Amino acid sequence: MQYAILCYNDENAVASWTKEEDDACMARLAKVQGDMAAKGKMGPVARLLPTTAATTLRKSATGTMVIDGPFAETKEQFLGFYVVEADTLDEAIAFAKDLAVANPGIGAYELRPVSLFFPHTIAAGSGAT
Amino acid sequence: MTDNAWIGAALAAARPQAVSALLRYFRQLDTAEEAFQEACLRAIRTWPEKGPPRDPTAWLIFVGRNSGVDAIRKTRRNVALPPEDLLSDLDDTEADMAERLDGEHYRDDILRLLFICCHPDLPANQQIALALRIVAGVPTAQIARAFLVRETAMEQRITRAKARVAANDTPFDPPDAVARQERLGTVAIMLYLVFNEGYSRGHADPAAAQLCDEAIRLTRLLLQLFPAEPEIMGLCALMLLQHSRSPARTDANGQIVLLDAQDRTLWSRPMIAEGLALVDKAVRHGTPGSYQVQAAIAAQHARALRAEGTDWAAIDRLYQILEVIQPSPVITLNRAVAVSKSRGPAAALALIAPLADQLDNYFHFHGVRGGLLQQLGNATAARTAFNRAIALANSPAEAAHIRTHLDALSAPALPDPAAIAK
Structure with missing residues (x-):
């Protein structure tokens, strides 16, 4: 079964890491991903930019409305996600635990089974590295 | 960690x-x-x-x-x-x-704290120091390093500034909508000062460069509090798009690398993505302002994967909007650079000719003018302008950069291919 691992944390705390701290954290997370990839179980990974850059499209009975900012104002923000293949929930939890250890501080990981998955690829030369 | x-x-x-x-x-x-x-x-x-x-x-x-x-x-x-x-x-x-x-309280609380740092009696560098110390919590020693002063001197500066704002009578009641907008505008100016302090010297000084990160952090915070303010989006985008180029702004010898010559693969893609998204968000509001237009100009550069791909005509148009919003000879000077790329150095030189009196003591005026004269093949006048620029340079790196132009002028006279093509 595929799981989406949705990462939540205080984006202001994450944004106040120094570049060295951020790099070190990313290196630890890359290792966790590498272990999963070696088993052929690692799907797409995304780290999201701050919620201040977000736009929300809200649909109501009368139509759609574009709103500045994230969908929900919360203490912890949705900062990124992983898609992994896990045979059991325990395996997905073990992966999320590894992420939690690699990631300093507080935060939360929501493990959500995936219903549909289209691994489309975006043409090179655009977007973040 | x-x-x-x-x-x-x-x-x-x-x-x-x-x-x-x-x-x-x-x-x-x-x-x-x-x-x-x-x-x-x-x-x-x-x-x-x-x-x-x-x-x-x-x-x-x-x-x-x-x-x-x-x-x-x-x-x-x-x-x-x-x-x-x-x-x-x-x-x-x-x-x-x-x-x-x-909820609500936070927004006005933080705005008030930032606003009292902008006390009109305080010179700009004290406003910046105070905001960095009190709001951002940057240690005094680090602020002192960024401003190239001793820690004790910075300590005194901050203490004096605090005493000034302690006497401030900014009311603690929530401001009305007009007062809130005014505070927001004042705070935006101060945050951009923080950024510029870092950006203008950051290429040579990592302590100063850190001010850019603090300015961006505080501006993002302001945007969290006022998520639908297009000018704050513009300010945040402007900072991000400029800062995205930092890794490419100096060469191995600490010399400034101009935009044209920068290795654009070194630009920070996440910062550009965030900046571009914010510009697009701001434009949707249909209320242009100075920061938004400046960010849109920076966005034109960010979108060009190679210098040759820059849409200089679009940049010229954006500068014309900026000239209306915020008339200033410096903006016209910047527009002249875009004009020189889209319509040639003669048109640009004609555009800046009326600015000579106002900008006579401005480094960049003489640097740009020298460059345009050089392109037109007027080596003598170019040399005079470059020498004037060196005399007015704000940093050794700026002076060194102009000297490379002078050296090019002194080299065996080869006709400038661009001048011939025109």
Whole structure:
């Protein structure tokens, strides 16, 4: 079964890491991903930019409305996600635990089974590295 | 990252909200800061054992309030004590505190804290130092390094600035819509000053470069509080798009690399993505402003994967809008660079000719003028302009950059292919 691992944390705390701290954290997370990839179980990974850059499209009975900012104002923000293949929930939890250890501080990981998955690829030369 | 480093990051993130909420409570900057310090000390003592609280900011405000009350109680014995139930059990009240501290208040609290740093009696560099120290929590030693002064001198500067703002009578009632907009505008200017302080010297000085990160952090915070303000989106985008080029702005010898010659693969893609998204968001509001247009200009550069791909005509049009919003000879000078690329150096030279008096003491005026004259093959006049620019240079790197142009002029005279093509 595929799981989406949705990462939540205080984006202001994450944004106040120094570049060295951020790099070190990313290196630890890359290792966790590498272990999963070696088993052929690692799907797409995304780290999201701050919620201040977000736009929300809200649909109501009368139509759609574009709103500045994230969908929900919360203490912890949705900062990124992983898609992994896990045979059991325990395996997905073990992966999320590894992420939690690699990631300093507080935060939360929501493990959500995936219903549909289209691994489309975006043409090179655009977007973040 | 160790636990302590993480706690440091959490405290830094909570600081603007916590100090500004404590300021509303105590009405005194020193007391608010001391209360926050005390709360931080307790956090460092208790969080590693008990684990971090669910809402670190609310925890810090709550503990800070209590410790500040303790301090006031010690100095003034006859002050009425707060209800004991507020002080008794932290765990029970934390969730409740979080609810009550949430929402509307935060916004005006933080805006007020930033606004009082912009006291009109304070020179710009003191406003910046104060905001960095009080709001962003940057250690005094680090601010001193960024401003190239001794720590003791910076300490004094901040103390004096604090005394000035202590006498400030900024009301604590929520401002009305007009006053809120005015505060926002004043604070935006100050934040851009912080950024520019870092950007203008950051290529040579990592301590100064850090000011750019702090300015962006504070502007993102402002945008969290005012998510639908297009000018704040523009300001944030402008900073991000400029800062995205930092890794490419100097060569291995510390010399400035001009935009045209920069290795664009070194530009920070995430910063560009964030900046471009913010420009697009702002444009949707249909209320152009100075920061938005400047960000849109920076966005034109960011979108060009190679210098040759830059849409200079679009940049020229954006500068024309900026000239209307914010008439200034410096903006016309910048427009001239775009004009020289889209319509040739002669048109650009004609555009800046009327600025000669106003910008006679401006480094960039003579640098640009020299460059245009050089392109037109007028080596003598170009040399005079470059020499004037060197005399007015703000940094050794700027002077060195102009000298490379002079060297090119002194080289065996080869006709400039661009001049021939015209």
